[in-house]
Amino acid sequence: MTLIFQNIRKQYGSNVAIDDVSTEFVPGLIHGIIGPNGAGKSTLINMTAGSYTVSSGAIVLDGRQMQSLKKYEIANSGIARTYQNIRLFDQMTALENLEVCYYPTEVGATWREVLWPPFSRSQRERRREACMEILRFFNLQGYATAEAGSLPYGRQRMLEIARALVMNPRVLLLDEPAAGLNHHETAELTAKLAELRSPARIMIIVEHDMDLVMTLCDRIVVMHHGKLLFQGTPAEVQANPDVQLAYLGTANDIDEIRAAAQDRRAKLGIRARQRS
Numbered sequence: 001m002t003l004i005f006q007n008i009r010k011q012y013g014s015n016v017a018i019d020d021v022s023t024e025f026v027p028g029l030i031h032g033i034i035g036p037n038g039a040g041k042s043t044l045i046n047m048t049a050g051s052y053t054v055s056s057g058a059i060v061l062d063g064r065q066m067q068s069l070k071k072y073e074i075a076n077s078g079i080a081r082t083y084q085n086i087r088l089f090d091q092m093t094a095l096e097n098l099e100v101c102y103y104p105t106e107v108g109a110t111w112r113e114v115l116w117p118p119f120s121r122s123q124r125e126r127r128r129e130a131c132m133e134i135l136r137f138f139n140l141q142g143y144a145t146a147e148a149g150s151l152p153y154g155r156q157r158m159l160e161i162a163r164a165l166v167m168n169p170r171v172l173l174l175d176e177p178a179a180g181l182n183h184h185e186t187a188e189l190t191a192k193l194a195e196l197r198s199p200a201r202i203m204i205i206v207e208h209d210m211d212l213v214m215t216l217c218d219r220i221v222v223m224h225h226g227k228l229l230f231q232g233t234p235a236e237v238q239a240n241p242d243v244q245l246a247y248l249g250t251a252n253d254i255d256e257i258r259a260a261a262q263d264r265r266a267k268l269g270i271r272a273r274q275r276s
């Protein structure tokens, strides 16, 4: 299984948000997407999840073109996501927020549930137990019957990731999962995400927290002004002068960054910039 971006482009009117991006994501690895504000990171996630259309190019999962599918078809093909701004069902309990994920796939069995109560009970119990197991994984079992909107912010972030996992997705897209978390919560999140690494799953994380990205990710794509600036391991990314300049904000387009980076390399030598 591979997720491939083939020359993808996204335009909002005359604003080119994503410009000819090609890359590949593989299972078993945690992929990070980083870049300064407005670089196009969330747009990549939104196009992959079908929230935004793709202006041109292709997003291919396991040989199947995804960019023309409907959002629910993309979800049914095994792509799940979380949002930069938490989107839980606030008035439903934490457990219900997870259970509701079964509705689209099991709705066809509703008539059997109505006509045959024992079937209904066993289905409901099976779903509930599967959801409780995920809640336990995130140490959220104590909140199972609490309204999602009443949970502390950090717990809501975890609950959103828990919900994305209910259907056991082949591709898990996390858009700034650490946003707003304190140091302790970020450490907890980092450990949980590391446990989710699986040979059966592609994980892609958009994140500004460089400690989390550098600790967790195996491969990193660096975006800048809608273009793919660099990709490599965390060590390669940190050592790359183009990336350093992009983050330093001393140049405004890729060619300028490359030229300035060469100049800087010649004058100063290459020095990895660690961001914390």
Ligand SMILES: Nc1ncnc2c1ncn2[C@@H]1O[C@H](COP(=O)(O)OP(=O)(O)OP(=O)(O)O)[C@@H](O)[C@H]1O
Pocket: 012, 015, 017, 035, 036, 037, 038, 039, 040, 041, 042, 043, 044
């Ligand atoms: N719905 C939209 N309509 C118009 N322009 C948009 C829309 N969403 C994003 N953009 C523009 O696309 C570009 C990339 O935005 P995007 O949100 O993908 O960047 P980002 O790297 O995720 O930034 P941040 O780190 O601040 O979230 C920006 O110029 C942004 O203004």
